[in-house]
Structures are given as structure tokens and as C-alpha cells.
Amino acid sequence: MLNEHPDFSPASRHSQEEPIRLTRLYTATLLGLALLLTIAEVITQWQIDKFQDELWLIRYTATQRHQSQQIAKKALQLADTRDSTTFRAIQSELGTLFSAIERSHLEGRQGLVRDSIGRRSTRMIENSPEVKQRYQNVKPHFEALQTSIRQLIALKEPEQIKSVSGQASLKLLLANENPFLEKIDLVVRQYTAELRQNLTRLQRVELWLHLLTLCTLIGIAYFIYRPAARRLRQTIDRLVDAEKRTTDVNRKLTSANKSLKKARQQLFDATKLQFQQQINEQKSRTAYLMAGQEEERKRLSRELHDGLGQMLTAIKLQVEGLEARLTNEGVTNSNLSALKTLITQTIQETRSISNNLMPSVLSDFGLIPGLRMLVESHNRAEHEGGSPLRITLQADEWLSDSAHRLDKTIEITLYRVSQEAVTNAIRHGKASKIDIQLFEKDQYLHLTITDNGAGFKTQRLVKEPHGQGVHNIHERIKLLNGIFKLTSTPGKGTKLKVSIPYHSQLISHDYDQTNAG
Template identity: 30%
Template sequence: MENLDKTVAQRLSVQYIMALSIVAILTVFGQFLVHNTLSTSQDDSHIINIAGRQRMLSQKMTKIALVLKDQQIGTPLYDSSLVKLKSSFEEWEQVHNNLQKDNITKPRKYNVTNSQVILSYFSNINPYFQNLHALFRSCIKNKPTSEIISKILENEGPYLSWMDKIVTTYDKEATKRVNTVKSYELILGFLTLGTLFVEALMIFGPLVEYVKQVIFHLTKSEKKLTETNTQLRYSNKMLLETQKQLEEASKEKYESKLKEENIRNASLLEGQEEERKRLSQEMHDGVGQMLTGIKLSAEKLASMDPNNPKFAIRQTDLLAQIKDTIEATRGVSFNLMPSVLKDYGLESVLKILKAQTEKNSSIVVNYEFSSGRLPNKLEIGIYRIIQEALNNTLKHAEAKVFSINVLTKAGLVYVELSDDGKGFDPEKIKEQSLIHNGVANMKTRTKLLHGTFKVISNLNEGTNIFIKLPLES
């Protein structure tokens, strides 16, 4: 039903918009055509009137010239007739030139459409116009003579004949344009009606059918709704019971997780205490015994005569004991918290860890470091994890090679630790005490850094540890 709604609505919307657009375009085009036709017809009518007026002005000037030739004419009548001749001559001359150049601007700008036929008529009439122009100008300057009047009448006939053809041609061409526009308007009318018919056939017809389908589906859905409501009431009852069970299960899961977290935190604290005991033991058994030996050697050296040959030997032994004590102290300090880690970063510490391990054991340490300086908290956590993994390998794995790979990519730090030792069963490791379980300690440290921890190990196949930590933890 939903897909039907979307499909029909989309199709009808597109068709309706297209139909309205076509009707709007045809309407606008029709309005433009009508407006343009009215404007053109108005211009054509004015041009026809102007062309007809040219004939009238020519005849008017001929009559005035005949009046001016009369010897009995009085001065007042002569002067007034001469003024009329000048005024008519100026208008006749100006309109004739503008009519040919499509430049009628009075009383406003009019669009003059001169076809090739009309232009050829103007070409034929121009000689007669020029002759009349010169003769009328002569009448304005001097009193017309019988010879001038005769020439005016001789040229006026052909001039009026060609002007009749020009006026008639203007009228025919204007009528032809109007008929053409009528044809266009008729076509636009048919197109508009056709568009409305198609709209009714392809839009309103499917819309009515769609409404019928909707009513049918609604009637059918009403029956299903009654059945569904009954099922929903039963389902709601079951849902409430399930929700109650889920709440109890979530509560138990939360309590179990909280208990596990407390155990892990306690184990971490106990592990720290164990580490402190180990360091205390190292200080007592190692550095403490060395300092005691130094004290005894110094007392013996103080009681000897400096000239005694054994004095120099004792002095050399004392210096060697002091050097060993310094090295042992540095080792304990390095295990506790390497100062190099804070000053120079994790890569420098890994170099020292590699050198010390290879010096004090038979294992080879390889490392690849593809990161810059990391946040201090992150570097300390990674170092402790690597230290824990390396200690486990030295104690239990009987490995020959221990590999470290640290890589930073896309805001994450990837740490991979592996050895080629005898491996172990991860399931059995879970059963050991958390305090003495190095894997659990590494996992806890990873979790505190908001990372993920994965260990893969099989008997006699070595161990691989994969850790992924966020750069901003």
C-alpha cells in the first residue's frame, strides 16, 4: 500500500506538473502573440494612414500651387496659402524619407515593415518624388508659373499611382499578418484543449481509479485492524512479561559486571602490591646486599696501610662493587619507571629494553616502531603491557625471539606482540589466579585505556597478542 501510494503520487505529480506547464506556456505564448498582434496591427494601421496622408498632401500642395499661380489672388490669401504650402511640404518631405527608412517616430516610435515589394515601389516613385520636391520648393521661393504647374501635374499622376500601390500593399501585408496570427491562435487553442483533454484522460482518470483502490484497501484494512488489535492486546501482555524478565536479567548482568570490575580492580591493586614486594625484594637482595658489601670493603680499606700492596687491589674491588651497585640501581629504577620514557618517548625505551634483555638473557628482541610521540598515559600503558608480555615470555615461553610492532593509523594505535615459544592454552590461563595471571593483567590495562585485547596461542606454536587502542583515550 505504501509503495502504491508513493508510485501513484509520484507519477501523477510529474504528469500534473507537465500538463500545467504546457498549458501555462501555451497561455503565455498566446497572450504574447495577441499583444504583439495588436501592437503590430496598431502600427500597420498608423503606417497605412501615413501613406494615405502622403497622397493627400501631394494633392493639397498641387491645389495650393494652382491657387498661388492665380494672378488675381490678393496678398493676404497668397501669404496664407504660402504658409500652408511650406507646412505641408515639410511634413510630406519628412514622412516620405522616414517611411522608406523605417523611422516613423511621431507621435511615437512605430514599427514600419517594408517588404521588398514596397521598397521596389519606393524605388520607382523616388524620381517623381524628387521632381515634385524640386517643383514645390520652387513654388515656395517664387510665384508658380504655368510651366511649373504643368510639370507638377505631369509628375503628380505617376506619383499618386505608385502611392496607391504602396498603400494597397501595406494594407494587404497587414491583413496577411493578421490572418497568420489568427491561424497561430487557432493552433494554440487546439493545443490547449488537447492538453486539457490529455490531462483529464491521463491524470484525473488514474486519480479516480486510485481513490477507488484506496477506499477498497481502507475497507479491507479496517477488518484486519480489528483482528490486529486483538493480537496486539495479547502481544502487549506478553511484552510486559518479557520486559520484566529483561529488567531482571539486565539487573543481574549489571551486578555481575560490577562484581567482575571490582574483582579486576582489586586484582590490579594486589598486582601492584606484588610488584612493590618484588621491587622491595630486589632492592633488599640486590642493591642492599651490594651496599653492605661496599660498606665492609670500605671498612677493610680504611684499616689498611695505603702503602700496603693489597691496598690498590682492595680499592679496585671497591670501585667495581660501586659500579655494579649503580647498574643494579639503574635496572631497578628502569623497571619501576624509566625516565627515558617521559623524556624521549616509547621508542627510546624499547631500544633500552631490547639491549638489557639481550644482555641478561639468550632471547633476541626485535621491534618496529611506526609512531611518533604518543600521549604520556598511553606510552606508560603500552610499555607496561610490553613489559608484562616480555616477562611472561622470559619466565614461561622458552622462546628464542620476541617481536614488538607498534603502529599508529587513523587515530588508533596498533600493538602486536609475538614470540616463538612453547605457547599455552588460553582457556587454562583463565582458571589461574588473577594476581599471578599476566594475560589478565595486560587485558585489564588495555581495558583501562579503552582498547581491545586479543590473544592467540597454541601449544608449541608460540603466542600472538593483538591490541588496538584509541589515540585519545
């Protein structure tokens, strides 16, 4: 059964190997073509460089004709000159011209080449035997010119040009000028003929390379492009057929995907709804728990204020009456004074506990008076105990207006957060300065409490999750969809920031009227 699978059939394996074979053949042909073109370009450039050097050599060789004519002209001017200064100037020009023609002649004879600015090329041109023979023919005339010019340059005074040796040098120069020009012209012609032969040979080589390139391109078109185009058409036909089948499969898959996506979305919505219900239930339980705690605080506060407080007040009155009767009878007892002081302190402590559980100022007058009472009570307590402590409160003016009360839950939450933060700063941070700020910005109520206490590492809150105070603050703020942020550095104090969404509006309150009294 395995051999019947189309992917394992011999035809399939052949169809898979055919593109690889064509690719290799195509690559090899292109590489051969590129190599052929590269060789042709290298040969052409090398020959062109060589031709340029030969052209410069021909130019320098042809320059000798003009230089020899100038030398003859200067020699005749030297013979007609009587002034010593002009005589020496012409001799100097004659020497310069002779040095130039001598250098050009000797370098041309050796095959040395110079560029347009006079720099000698690193390559040398091997003169052909014909060129060497031409230079050999011109050599006697060049040496005669050398001898005559050197003798003329060696003259000291203008009168010496009239001497026998001076006239002989001048005649020798003039006698060899025309033969030198004719022989040099033959050298130039020989150079030109050889250059034309080389150009003709280069043209034939380029023609053969061009024909070879055309043949290679024809071979590529016949042996590669033609089979590849045929197989490409077959492949396109197969692809079209496969595309039709794929379209049908994709249509079915799209329908299945839509159904799957719809089912997944329904499952996601159901999971999200269930999770949201769980969160809402958790918030409701937490809210009920917080409300129960506040109600229990109110009940305890009322019990302490109305029950235990009244009883302690009655005991104090009885003790004061007993003390008055004993004083009238002339009996003094120091224990009664101590007992009366203890009862007074107990009454004050009971009132403080009752006020901490649910301050009547908060329920009667709002958050800002409650916070002021919290600040004043701590400042007064620390002042009486001798400890240095200063708590400051800053709030927006409209918050102090009793006509603009906040929501009951917000007031209680912000008061409990402030109460917990101040207590922690005094008890654990040993702070001497605490700043409380309450303001509204961007439809949020922002409460910031900063102290200069000992501080702590906030990582402890992760390692020690049993910190009930911070946990309660976080739970209270989360119920109001607020933001809670706590930053602290050991030795640099602690900063607590709470932000609660708020829209300014007139709020009605339903505090317990019994506790308000």
C-alpha cells in the first residue's frame, strides 16, 4: 500500500529530482557564461592598457622629431649670436632640449613608457625586432647629434662658434638632422603598423568570444529554458488543479473555523461571566464583611458610650459623694483620691476607645472634621506624653463644607485608611512628622499620607502577607475600584497614596442617629 502513495512513486521521485537537475545545469551554464565574459573582459582590458602604453610610446617617439627641429633652430641662433648673455641663454635652452630628446630616445629604445604627467609606468613594452632594427639604424645619427650638441654646449664665448671646431660641430648637427628625422619617422611608422596589427587581432578575438557567447546563450535557451518552460506549464496546470481542491478544502475549513470560533467565543464569554460573578460575589462578601465590621464598631461604640460610660460616670459620682461625706465627718482617705483619678482615666480611655471605633464627628459633620479630630487627638496625646510629634492636614476647601458631604462608604474608607496609616507611622515607624493631604483631581479623590519614620522594605509585604493593616486598606480601596500605592525606604520614611473615583454630587447620609448623639 505504501508504494501506491503518490509521494513515494518513481514518477514522483523523478519529478522531484528533475528541478534539482535543471537547477544544477542552469547554474553551471550561467557560471560558465560568466567565466567566459570575465575572461573576455580581462583580455580586452589588458590589451587596451597595452595599447595605451604603445600609444604613449609612439607619442614620445614622434615628439623627438619636433625636438630635433627645435635643436637645429637653437643651434643656428647660437651661431648668429654675438652677445654673451644671449649666447649662454641659448646654450641653456639647447641643453634642456637635448636632455628631453635624449631621455625620450633612450627610453623608447628600451620600451619604457611615461604617462601624461611624466610618471614612468611600471610595465615595459618589448620592442619587436623590426623596431629594434629601426632604432639601430637611427643610432649613428643620434650619436652624431649627441656629439655635436655637447661640443656646442661646451663653448665658452660667442667667438668660439666661428672656430674650426665650432663650425665642424654645427655642420655635424645640421648634416645628421634630416637623416635622424627620417629614421625616427620610420620607427613611428613601424610602431603604428604593429599597433594596427594588434588591434586587428583583438577584434578577431572579441568576435570569436562574442560568437561563443551567443552559442552559449542559444544552448541555454534550447537545453534549459525550453524544457523548463514546458515543465513550468505542467506545474502551473497542476497548481491550478491543486488550487481548486485547496479552495474547496479551505471553504470547508473556514466554515469549521467559524463554528469553532463561535463556540470558543461563547465559552470565553461564559468563563468571563462566571469569573466576573465570582469577583462580584467576592466583592459583595467583602463589602458585607466590612459593613458588618462597621456596624459592630457602631454597636460597641454605643455600648461603651451609653452602657459602660454611664456606669463609670455613676461610680465616679458615688465615689465623689462618699469622699464628701467622709470629709464632712473629718475622715481623710488617700485611696479615695487615687480611686477617683483611676475612674476618671478609665472614663477617658472608654471615650477614646468609643471614638476610635466610630467617631461621632465623622457621622455628624463629615470626613474633614473627623480627620481634624484624629490629628488633634494624636497631637494632644503625644504632647502630653512628651514625645515630639507633628501631624498636619491639608485638604481642598470644598471638602470642609458640610453641604458637600461625600458618600458614606468613601468617608468611612478614607478615615479608616488615615487612622491605620497614622497608627502604623507612630507605633512602628516612630515618626515625628506626618503630613496628610486630601484633594480632588481628574475626577479622583487623592489621599496622600507621608511620614519621616524608620521605613521598611516593601518586599516584606510579599514575604509576610499576614500584615493585616495593609491588607485591610487594600481590600477597602479595591471595593471602591480605587488605586492603592505604598512606597517606603528604610531610614527615609513611608508614603501611602490612595486614589478613588469620585464625581462631585450632593450625598444624603443615613448614619445611626443614636451614635450621632
